[in-house]
Amino acid sequence: MAIIHLFQANLRKQAIELKRYAPNTIAMVLTVYIIFMAIFAGIKMIGNPVTQGVAVQHTMVNYIFWYLAMIIVNGVGYEIITETTRGTFEQLGMSPSGIWRILTVRLLADSILHSLMVIFLLYLSMITTNQWLNVDFISIIPIFLFACLSMYGLAFIIAGLTIIFKQIQAFLQIFQFVLAGLTFIALPSLPFFLFLPLTKGLSMIRAIMIEGDVLTDFTMLDFTLLIGNALIYVGVGLGFYLYCENYAMKRGLLAHY
Amino acid sequence: METIINVSHLKKTYMKRKQKEVITAVDDISFQIGKGEIVGLLGPNGAGKTTTIKMICGLLKPDQGVITINGINNAKHRLKALQHISAVLEGNRNLYWRLTVRENLEYFAGNRGQSKKAVTNRIESLLNTFRLKDKEHELVNRLSRGMQQKLAIAVAMLANTDVILLDEPTLGLDVETSYEVRTILKEIVEKEQCTIIISSHDMDVIQSVCERTIIINNGKMITNERVDRLLTLFEVRAYTVTLGQPLTEAQQMAIESAFSSYDYITNQIKPMINIELPSPEHIYQLFDILKQEQTPVESIDRNTINFEEIFMKIVKEGYNHGNHTSVSSELA
Numbered sequence: 001m002a003i004i005h006l007f008q009a010n011l012r013k014q015a016i017e018l019k020r021y022a023p024n025t026i027a028m029v030l031t032v033y034i035i036f037m038a039i040f041a042g043i044k045m046i047g048n049p050v051t052q053g054v055a056v057q058h059t060m061v062n063y064i065f066w067y068l069a070m071i072i073v074n075g076v077g078y079e080i081i082t083e084t085t086r087g088t089f090e091q092l093g094m095s096p097s098g099i100w101r102i103l104t105v106r107l108l109a110d111s112i113l114h115s116l117m118v119i120f121l122l123y124l125s126m127i128t129t130n131q132w133l134n135v136d137f138i139s140i141i142p143i144f145l146f147a148c149l150s151m152y153g154l155a156f157i158i159a160g161l162t163i164i165f166k167q168i169q170a171f172l173q174i175f176q177f178v179l180a181g182l183t184f185i186a187l188p189s190l191p192f193f194l195f196l197p198l199t200k201g202l203s204m205i206r207a208i209m210i211e212g213d214v215l216t217d218f219t220m221l222d223f224t225l226l227i228g229n230a231l232i233y234v235g236v237g238l239g240f241y242l243y244c245e246n247y248a249m250k251r252g253l254l255a256h257y
Numbered sequence: 258m259e260t261i262i263n264v265s266h267l268k269k270t271y272m273k274r275k276q277k278e279v280i281t282a283v284d285d286i287s288f289q290i291g292k293g294e295i296v297g298l299l300g301p302n303g304a305g306k307t308t309t310i311k312m313i314c315g316l317l318k319p320d321q322g323v324i325t326i327n328g329i330n331n332a333k334h335r336l337k338a339l340q341h342i343s344a345v346l347e348g349n350r351n352l353y354w355r356l357t358v359r360e361n362l363e364y365f366a367g368n369r370g371q372s373k374k375a376v377t378n379r380i381e382s383l384l385n386t387f388r389l390k391d392k393e394h395e396l397v398n399r400l401s402r403g404m405q406q407k408l409a410i411a412v413a414m415l416a417n418t419d420v421i422l423l424d425e426p427t428l429g430l431d432v433e434t435s436y437e438v439r440t441i442l443k444e445i446v447e448k449e450q451c452t453i454i455i456s457s458h459d460m461d462v463i464q465s466v467c468e469r470t471i472i473i474n475n476g477k478m479i480t481n482e483r484v485d486r487l488l489t490l491f492e493v494r495a496y497t498v499t500l501g502q503p504l505t506e507a508q509q510m511a512i513e514s515a516f517s518s519y520d521y522i523t524n525q526i527k528p529m530i531n532i533e534l535p536s537p538e539h540i541y542q543l544f545d546i547l548k549q550e551q552t553p554v555e556s557i558d559r560n561t562i563n564f565e566e567i568f569m570k571i572v573k574e575g576y577n578h579g580n581h582t583s584v585s586s587e588l589a
Contacts, residue, residue, distance in 0.1 A: 002370025009367020013356065020355045020396075087350025091412075093316050095368045096339040102368060249318045252271060252311070 003105070006097050011109040018113060029117055032067050033124060039063065040129055056131045057210045064118050064125070065202055066183040069151055071114045072107060073179060074172045076155040079106070080162040081169065093254055100241060103159055107152050115144075133209040140208055142215065146230040147201025153233030154179075154197055160244030164253055197233045200226050258291030261341075261419055261452050262313065267322035269308050282308040283319070284476035290454065292419070295446055297467035297484070298456040301572055305476040306456050310424055313454070314344050327419055340369075343413040344422035348429075349405030351412065354398035358389055358408055361397060365412045376415060383411045386448075387441060403434030407441065414445065420452045427459045435459065442466050464488075464564035474572050484564065491567045495560035498530040498543070501553030511546045527555060 018025050036059075043055050083089035092102050126132055158175070162168055185193045187203040194200045204222060207213040248254040269283040283305045290296050300306045311317040313324055315335045324331045324338075331338035345351055352361050359380065366376040384390040387407040397405060406426065413421050426442065427435040439462055446453060446466070457463055463470060464484060472480035480487070504512070504521060512519055518533040534540060540557075547554060 001372070005367050005370050005372045008373070009364050012367075013353070013360070013364050016360060017353075017355055086354070087347035088353060090314075090316060090346050091351050091365065092368065094314050094339055094342070094344055096336045097368060097370055098336050246318075249316065252269075252308070252317050254316050 002097065003101065006101060007105040007108060010102065010105040011112065014106065014109040014113055029121065033121060036060070036063055036121075036125055037128065040125075053131055054210065056129050057133055058206065060122070060125050060129070060131065060133065061206050061209050062184045062202075064122055065147075065198075065205070066180050067121070068111075068114055068118050069154075069179045069183055069198065070176050072110055072148075072151050073155045073158055074176060075110060076103060076107065077158040077162045077168060077172050080159055081166060084166060089254075099245060100156075100238065103156070103241075104152070107155055111148055134212045136208055136214065139213070139215045140205055143201055143204045143208070143226065146226050147198055147205065149230035150197035150201065150233040153230075153235070153237030156234070156237030156241035160241040163241075163244050163248045166253075194225060195229070197229065200229050258294070260289045261292045261294075261327055262290040262454075263323075263325045264288050264309075264313070265323045265325075267309065267312060267324065268320050269305075269312065269317065270320055281476050283312070283473075286322075286473065286476075286478045288471055288478060288481050290420075290452060292452055293450050294469060295453045295455070295467045297463035297470040298454055298473070299458075299463060299470055299568060300473035304473045306473055307424065309473065310344070310346070310422055310454070310456055314342060314346070314422060315339055341418050342420040342422065343416035343418045344424070345409045345413045345426065346422070346424045348409050348425060349397075349402055351409045352397050352405060355396060357394050357396055358384070358400070359393040361408060362412060362415055366415055369416055379415060379417065383414055386414075386444065387411045388437075401434075403430050403437070406430060406434070406438060410438070410441070414449070418451070420454065422454045422456075424456045425459075426455060426457065427462050428457075435462070438462075439465055460563065460565035460568055463568075472568065472571055480571050487567050487571075488562070488564065491562045491570065494533045494535070494537075495562055496532050496534065496540070497558045497560055498532065498547075499555040499558075500528045500530065500547070501555050503528045504530075504552065505550050508546055508550055508552065511549075512543065515542055515546065531560070 039059055040056060043052060043059060047055050080089065083092065092099050095102060122133070122135070158168075158172070161171070165171075179198075182196055182198045183202055185196070185199050185203075187194055187199055194203070200222075204213075204218060204226060207217070245254065265287050267283050267286045268281070271280045271282055272278070273280055286305075286309060298306050298309065308317065312319050313326070313331070315331045315338060318332060326338045327341045329338040329341065353364065356364060362380045362383070363373050363376070366380075367373065381390075384393055387410070389404060389407060389411065392400060392404060397408065400408070406428075410423065410426060413423070423442075427438050430438060442453070442455075442462075443466060445451075453466075455462060455467060467484050469483050470480065470487065471478060482490075503523060509521060512521075512530070512532070516532055516534070516539070520531040522529040522531065530543075532543065534543075544554075
């Protein structure tokens with residue numbers, strides 16, 4: 001039950017902060033939408049008219065997931081920087097729940113809250129472009145959950161690095177392009193990239209949303225790769241984070257800014 | 258008294274990266290704190306207090322030594338040990354400024370795995386104790402520093418742990434709020450029966466709230482003594498003698514050679530001697546010197562020494578816990 005209370009408390013806090021920083025939240029959503037519209041206008045103007053529809057659909061899905069990955073993966077880094085600067089990270093470090101559990105529930109809370117925003121943005125984009133995707137939640141959600149797991153793995157790696165180095169804003173800015181690479185990779189043309197985080201999950205989601213596939217259209221191998229990828233990355237990420245936390249505690253870096 | 262915190266041979270070193278120099282922040286510190294005790298942890302800046310506190314809180318791993326909290330080794334079972342301890346380390350900075358008073362309390366309770374419902378009564382009681390009830394829906398960034406500080410302490414209290422660690426609870430507060438915080442701390446101690454460790458540069462807080470004090474300097478523990486005992490120990494030896502006429506040079510030299518610590522003050526209406534006596538009987542030796550020139554004594558006042566002066570003496574002159582036997586027998 002303690003983990004449920006922990007999750008509830010963090011979901012409530014993240015939601016309250018989104019509400020309290022409403023201008024920032026609205027500006028963030030608007031920026032994402034305006035950039036998407038700029039990309040859409042670019043495709044319209046210089047894209048091949050024959051493949052334009054598919055190109056827009058691909059852009060829509062990739063772009064929305066890139067935004068989500070940035071918010072979740074880089075977000076944890078920025079959050080740790082903010083918390084160490086304002087002095088609240090020490091309190092997290094003294095919680096008997098453990099920092100990693102707090103980070104996990106925050107990742108879950110952020111995923112839920114920002115997924116709602118992503119769904120809103122997705123429908124807004126579909127309405128604006130008149131390009132309709134197959135939003136089959138029953139097929140998307142299970143795959144999305146495993147895609148999220150590999151995203152959490154990356155988030156833990158970022159969290160570990162932030163705890164040790166603190167000033168990693170420049171790295172996070174570069175890393176957003178790495179995330180763009182991961183979300184925009186088309187696996188059929190680059191099959192070896194399936195070992196990278198996110199790629200397999202997003203490839204399957206694209207197949208559902210653009211090609212209209214359903215869960216039963218995927219093979220056992222697809223699911224094995226998806227689940228394996230997710231578990232390996234979340235395991236490696238968490239292991240790396242715990243190593244960094246231990247290192248920071250030995251060197252006096254935890255909560256030190 | 259049952260021991261709740263046991264610190265044994267604690268050592269922590271840091272490496273200065275550029276100079277490749279090893280700094281010993283804490284050097285072989287050992288002490289015990291009993292259940293229900295209020296202990297002050299003192300020391301000048303850079304003495305090793307915060308390092309010690311962070312090691313007790315499990316935020317920093319010692320190089321050597323063991324810390325047990327309620328019998329739990331906090332290096333081996335860190336999260337389990339943390340169930341018994343809460344702390345305010347950075348005062349008002351330990352709070353979420355964009356959450357309200359109540360939201361902060363609820364959030365930190367949730368972070369310890371407590372449900373919102375389970376802590377409702379406790380929150381109400383703490384809001385009343387800390388006189389924050391009328392501000393419960395106010396954002397923390399709109400509160401005064403004193404209120405933020407009180408809230409930070411309330412957050413630590415909410416956890417209902419056996420041990421509460423307060424680092425500089427009155428730092429940056431005005432006299433009135435500082436007094437209020439001290440009063441609240443005293444109330445808490447009486448009501449809650451918990452163990453409190455206070456690290457502070459505010460000696461009034463230590464003197465008025467703490468039973469015992471541990472003084473650390475240069476990473477070493479130099480004193481571990483009851484506050485009242487230290488007050489008695491230092492108070493008994495200091496006197497101000499007001500004279501009816503100035504001392505002769507011969508008298509001054511005689512006093513100087515007989516007493517190690519003395520001040521001859523001539524810029525007051527009457528000449529005065531501030532003197533520290535090794536034992537109360539030494540006052541007769543002073544009288545003998547004064548009697549030689551028939552120097553009239555107008556008054557003798559035993560100086561009241563405050564805790565700040567005691568602290569300064571201990572830190573500067575190196576009063577040591579090891580000297581206790583001789584001092585104790587002297588007191589007896």
